Amino acid sequence: MKIFISAGEPSGDLHAANLIHALRERVPDAEFTGYGGPKMTEAGAKLKYPLVNLAVMWFLSVFQNIVTFVRLIVLADRCFRDERPDAVVLVDYPGLNWWIARRAKARGIPVFYFVPPQLWAWAGWRVKKVREFVDLVLCSLPFEPAWYAERGVKHAVHVGHPYFDELQDRDLDETFTTAQEAHGRPLLAILPGSRTLELKRNLPILVRAAAKLAAKRPDVRFAVACLHEKHRVLAEEIVAETLQGCSGLPSPDLEIYAARTPELIRVADVAWSVSGSVSLELMMEALPTVILYKVRPIDLVIARPFIKAKYITLVNLLADAELMPEYLTSQDVSDELVRHAERWLSDPEAMARATSALAALRYTAARPGATSRAADRILAWLRDPAEAVAPYRGPHASSRPISLESADVDDAKA
Template identity: 45%
Template sequence: MQIFFSVGEPSGDLHGANLIHALRKQMPECEFVGYGGPKMAAAGCELHEDLTKLAVMWVLKVLLNIHKFLGLLKRADQYFEEHRPDAVVLIDYPGFNWWIARRAKQRGIPVFYYGTPQLWAWAEYRIKKMRRYVDHALCKLPFEEKWFRDRGCNATYVGHPYFDELRGRNIDKDFVAQQREGAGPLVTILPGSRDQEVAGNLECFLKTAEHIVAKVPEARFAIAAFNEKQTIQARRLANKSKVRVEIHTQRTGELIEAADCCLACSGSVSLELLYHAKPSVIHYHLNRFSFLVQPYLRRVRYITLVNLMTTDNPFRKRPVGIYDRNDPQDAHVLLPEYLTSTDRSGELAAHIIEWLRDESQLEKRHTELAELREQVGQGGASVRAAVYIAKALGGTDAKSTDTVSTSIANAA
């Protein structure tokens, strides 16, 4: 038995490694080959190329590297023809992976998409590719299974692999305890992991901090910087602020755990906030033009995955509205979110001030997040996906998820 992987993002590399650990428990003799990253290699995947080195965001960079992608596609197709693996597993990277899926289908090789692209958010036209080229869509979010099935795809909800990653992390408990010893409540600021996110959101967060201190003078603030470059960027902006702010690098998990509540840039960090059941406010800044056109591109009201998990109606007709604290349809929202092109720092601060002044409100939101975490954040996506793949490929002796979960957590 041999499975070919195609994984292009660093986060997908980790999810792929966890899936390989889980698959090995199901099918000990299975071989793993293909495109991935260093974590997958360490898990035992024979890499034909480290595709994570080509993880690009901008169209220009994609065009500059198009010859490399075409070469990798040709190489994969040749491998499918000469070796015919028993399955192809795709993770993230839809621009390239649609082409891998197409070649695999042409060779009669079953295709599994682990963690389906968020076509429901804005790119529904791509559903034709999912129907045509993907045999098994393994979904991350509870509402995705029905959405894909309603459009003719063979979809199954397995859970979000990011929770497997969070369960496997070890945080510095001494650092957390040190942060909690400070006088006054701690508000952690999470400005994003990309340079442009920090540039677009941190200034607003620092203004928010000034509003908070005006009402809660004892409040403390700490910025979680993703790397040294962003630490310098954050320090430059913090030096202009009227509020004293500590800056720590590579301490995101610890600072979330230590905080009373958080201010965060929209992204996968919302799942980490859910995992820690941490009351938080989400912000994402757009330029004026992008903000004006986004209602006509999105199909969902909320930009935060946690809020999409709590709504009965995630999909809306265009143009799509945005979260409004005073709108009854947004009463279910657990992480207030502000997608904006203007200064909304006063509104962000209002939520934090309410939580810091009223301990019962803070605890109520913590409890609500903890209840949702119990439903969707317990991990096990890698194991459920491995069991599904093994059974689909004829592994009639596939072990149950309960049998495998403990050993996978240790391996990851």
């Protein structure tokens, strides 16, 4: 069996790698190729292009890379013609993946979308492409199958969000967490995003907010969680430059770390984070968080008419309430970030309300086993499409939510 997988972001690369492992458990001699990143390579896929290195967002960035995208579409089409994979699996990353789906369907190859883009939130008209080019949508969120069905997509099933699988299997560095806890002072985790452009746009606001909060609460420590070492170096430059412009404000007690996001989320008291799937991890730890997503004014003007969802944050969408205050903005909202963090840190009742709401949502929404269910559905479709859309009866059919050591609200962030 040959399977082509296309993932274009670090999170998608991880989800794709885990799916490869799940599929190989079921089909040991399966071969994997496609577009992705280092996680897919580690899982045994033979990459035709490191698409994760080209992770882009917003309209102008796409146009700037149009020649590369066209080349990748042609390369994928040649693969479909010459190597004839049994299936094509797309992981998030709309735009390029629509074209890959189009070429796969033209070659008569089944197409599966794992972690589909949030069309219900924006660009809802693109559901036509799902109807035309995708055989089976493997939905991450429980309301998505009904949304697709109402718009004529015949085959969409809820498998759950693979992020919960990764959280369940994750090991933390206890030496690091113990050292952080030994400080005995409140810790605010800053999560500036996994993309370089996100880091450049959001971190200056987050650093200004840190300086402003330090003026009011000098006891608070700050820790910036970067994806990797290159981002850590870039973050150091951004922090230094931003603090130079914060005249009249104290320099916050701030450290910058690479590849320590899970540990910092575990030990933090509150957080400021860029919007993304990391919000699910923040929910799992019942960590009161403000969500920021800074864009250019022109991008916001272009995007606003297409945004249909009430919220931009997965946690808020799952709760249908703003459990995490969120700001999709082109403005400096550092004062708002400070206001929320100061309230949680200074008011135990406000902190308890925030953690309790997140813990309650965690209990109802965190369902592990998405990757295994997705693998079962894909293989079932290749045997018999009717079997793939039947009620799930696999080993991970239970809807019981994930269980953490911090399951009790009082223990989560006491």
